[in-house]
Amino acid sequence: MFWRVLRAGGRPPAIWILVLGLGVVAAMLFVQGLEPYRSAWPVPFLITLLAWIAMSATQLENRVAPLIQDDPLMRKALERRDALAREIALLEAPSFRHQVDDVLQQVDKDILPEFERRLARHRTLESALADHRKGRGPLVGASPATIANLRQLSTAQQEALQGLLTKLSDMVANLIGLSHSTEDPETLRRARALVEDMATYWESSAEVFRDTDATLKR
Structure with a gap:
């Protein structure tokens, strides 16, 4: 904190x-x-x-x-973040714990703030589509092809957000398994690989969120 x-x-x-x-x-x-x-x-x-x-x-x-109060996805992300902190604290080797703590710092500094921004964009798109279904809002009059594209985009965003939650859950699960491990190169390699995998996934999924604002304005 x-x-x-x-x-x-x-x-x-x-x-x-x-x-x-x-x-x-x-x-x-x-x-x-x-x-x-x-x-x-x-x-x-x-x-x-x-x-x-x-x-x-x-x-x-x-x-x-x-978002803590209003959005279940944000609550889940924060729950997984807190679980990561608890599991890192249980790692037995101090120097290993210090190195794995970089995971938590990355989550706090990069992942959670960006998760919140992406989630806000996703909810904005969801709200616009919900209004369109009721015959109101800025999307009224848009072509069927555009609406179909926006729905596909919303689905892709939802999958990307859920995917990040899965990655965080995997990280927690692996740290539970590592919490009684000794400090050895293979254990450290696994921890670093998990971090790299999560960062790569998060970066590769960014495109569906960058397109949201431009799509809604067309």
Whole structure:
């Protein structure tokens, strides 16, 4: 959780608060005209740090809360992420655990944020198609061929999202099997292969999500 908050703090507006606050602290320390206030630099530094952490936590909650509450696919993805964290913590060899922890970092930094973006696009497409079936919305009047293509696209997106959940489940299952393994090259190779397989799958499935916005606008 701590590292997720730190990563959220690298995005605006939290990062702006940090930069501005550190700029004030630097001015107090190095600008000659502010010498009378130099000894008080810890006060704005502490205020800046607390404000940055608070804003980072807020951005983290804002990023995941709506989909956690409303979408079962996002809940499943987060459940698998938490299961990964638990299984990694059970790995016996410390150095092996440290290396496999890269899996969790990749999931937090790349997979989950992109999963959320792709899921949002998929739900937008699903909603447009549902409105079309009821005779309303932006797709009314589109040709049958276009609607058929959009339905195929929606199916492909659903399969890609489910596929990623399967990859995460496979990762959890394999880590359960590895949790009592010793640190050996073959075990580490298997863990790395799982990560590479998941990353390759996720990258190869991106195309059906990149096309969504352009298709809806035609």
